[in-house]
Amino acid sequence: MMGPLPPDDRGFTLGDGLFETVLAEAGVLVRLPAHLARLAAGCEALGLPAPDPAEAEGLLREALTHAGLTDTRAAARLTLTAGSGGRGLDRPAAPVIRLVATAAAARRPADPARLATSAVRRNDASPASRLKTLSYLDNVLARAQAREAGADEALMLNTTGEMACAAAANVFWIEGGRLFTPALDCGALAGVTRAEVLAAAARLGISTHQTRATPEVLANAEAVFLTNALVGVRPVVELDGRGFAPHALSAALAAAIS
Amino acid sequence: MMGPLPPDDRGFTLGDGLFETVLAEAGVLVRLPAHLARLAAGCEALGLPAPDPAEAEGLLREALTHAGLTDTRAAARLTLTAGSGGRGLDRPAAPVIRLVATAAAARRPADPARLATSAVRRNDASPASRLKTLSYLDNVLARAQAREAGADEALMLNTTGEMACAAAANVFWIEGGRLFTPALDCGALAGVTRAEVLAAAARLGISTHQTRATPEVLANAEAVFLTNALVGVRPVVELDGRGFAPHALSAALAAAIS
Numbered sequence: 001m002m003g004p005l006p007p008d009d010r011g012f013t014l015g016d017g018l019f020e021t022v023l024a025e026a027g028v029l030v031r032l033p034a035h036l037a038r039l040a041a042g043c044e045a046l047g048l049p050a051p052d053p054a055e056a057e058g059l060l061r062e063a064l065t066h067a068g069l070t071d072t073r074a075a076a077r078l079t080l081t082a083g084s085g086g087r088g089l090d091r092p093a094a095p096v097i098r099l100v101a102t103a104a105a106a107r108r109p110a111d112p113a114r115l116a117t118s119a120v121r122r123n124d125a126s127p128a129s130r131l132k133t134l135s136y137l138d139n140v141l142a143r144a145q146a147r148e149a150g151a152d153e154a155l156m157l158n159t160t161g162e163m164a165c166a167a168a169a170n171v172f173w174i175e176g177g178r179l180f181t182p183a184l185d186c187g188a189l190a191g192v193t194r195a196e197v198l199a200a201a202a203r204l205g206i207s208t209h210q211t212r213a214t215p216e217v218l219a220n221a222e223a224v225f226l227t228n229a230l231v232g233v234r235p236v237v238e239l240d241g242r243g244f245a246p247h248a249l250s251a252a253l254a255a256a257i258s
Numbered sequence: 259m260m261g262p263l264p265p266d267d268r269g270f271t272l273g274d275g276l277f278e279t280v281l282a283e284a285g286v287l288v289r290l291p292a293h294l295a296r297l298a299a300g301c302e303a304l305g306l307p308a309p310d311p312a313e314a315e316g317l318l319r320e321a322l323t324h325a326g327l328t329d330t331r332a333a334a335r336l337t338l339t340a341g342s343g344g345r346g347l348d349r350p351a352a353p354v355i356r357l358v359a360t361a362a363a364a365r366r367p368a369d370p371a372r373l374a375t376s377a378v379r380r381n382d383a384s385p386a387s388r389l390k391t392l393s394y395l396d397n398v399l400a401r402a403q404a405r406e407a408g409a410d411e412a413l414m415l416n417t418t419g420e421m422a423c424a425a426a427a428n429v430f431w432i433e434g435g436r437l438f439t440p441a442l443d444c445g446a447l448a449g450v451t452r453a454e455v456l457a458a459a460a461r462l463g464i465s466t467h468q469t470r471a472t473p474e475v476l477a478n479a480e481a482v483f484l485t486n487a488l489v490g491v492r493p494v495v496e497l498d499g500r501g502f503a504p505h506a507l508s509a510a511l512a513a514a515i516s
Binding site for chain 1: 268277304335381384393
């Protein structure tokens with residue numbers, strides 16, 4: 001559906017749903033199968049029926065066309081909700097999912113990212129922490145804290161103080177030629193680009209480590225970068241006031257996945 | 259507004275907003291000032307402008323009238339969102355809040371509650387854990403787990419294993435004539451009825467304790483009950499298979515706040 005939403009939609013009333021943000025380059029939906037596979041896995045984790053992939057793709061294409069964005073760089077967003085109804089928190093016995101697609105122009109950020117560690121923690125004690133859900137208020141609050149600190153993205157720790165991810169990206173670091181990123185069970189979002197970068201690094205013969213680590217380990221890091229579907233690999237130039245220089249390995253990974 | 263929602267509403271896309279569920283008895287909005295005060299406090303915590311109380315009340319009354327529920331027992335729900343727009347997680351510089359009201363019939367539950375402890379934890383490391391936000395998926399998941407366990411409500415612990423609240427209620431227990439409930443900074447929702455019960459207990463000369471406690475303390479409890487705006491005081495008859503008998507003090511508190 002492309003029109004207005006009913007106010008009893010559970011995505012609206014309870015954040016009961018998921019979303020995907022897909023990069024569209026001149027009408028080509030980049031890594032769409034990986035996005036739809038993640039969405040289906042999220043539906044399974046939440047106990048919701050998975051969407052029909054052809055319908056999902058059709059809605060995304062329709063949104064791009066409707067917004068006049070088929071010949072430029074755009075973000076196509078697919079929102080899936082648990083649909084209408086149920087009594088309070090309880091879903092109907094057989095929820096009927098609702099799909100909504102929207103599209104907006106998306107420039108690639110020209111600058112590297114400045115990060116600030118947020119006091120808002122990722123709830124790694126919830127399965128939702130690995131999913132891209134409509135209950136994203138903690139991420140909104142973390143981002144707002146980062147902006148107040150003069151940064152443009154938040155580093156989020158989990159409830160035991162280990163690094164999880166950024167508010168809208170995964171985080172990687174490089175040390176001694178090796179590539180590190182928080183393990184998913186730290187409360188990290190299972191990023192499509194995160195997986196792509198890990199696979200590209202393996203192809204390039206780089207040693208990769210999905211790990212549990214507190215931010216102190218970054219004292220020894222040579223570089224830090226963020227990943228998501230819209231920015232690809234985005235270098236971090238600063239974290240909580242400490243500077244990081246550009247790094248050949250980040251550039252190689254950015255090129256490998258583009 | 260009573261009509262359909264725009265799909266770029268941040269309540270829908272990111273769970274960026276708050277809600278109140280107000281008991282309406284034959285058209286009377288019970289404890290409306292306390293609900294609107296909590297909503298205003300939530301707006302301040304989230305960095306959103308507070309709604310006009312007269313407009314909020316008008317929308318709730320309109321929803322009750324529209325649903326034909328002005329002469330019965332009903333739940334009137336007010337949803338407040340951060341409105342439309344912004345780029346991704348970032349809100350517009352001056353967000354314009356959106357208010358939506360709905361109403362539904364609400365019978366008082368005839369039976370006492372059966373509770374099951376959920377594996378989904380309250381994120382006490384987020385300010386959102388004290389607020390009634392639109393990012394309520396953890397509560398939906400906790401409730402679903404309780405239903406699967408044959409119970410009808412979930413007891414939620416915080417990230418350090420202390421009791422916080424139920425999925426859609428606060429939790430109290432009685433031991434040696436004293437009344438206990440988790441402190442707000444355990445990740446408990448700041449319930450309107452919770453505050454009402456604490457005040458009623460103080461008036462009745464009952465010793466009250468807002469405390470940090472793991473569920474093991476319930477081994478010594480004589481009674482457990484839940485509170486929320488729709489059920490008032492609801493006795494708990496079972497928690498994880500252990501039975502609890504009715505208790506005169508729960509009944510006295512139920513009478514004192516009704």
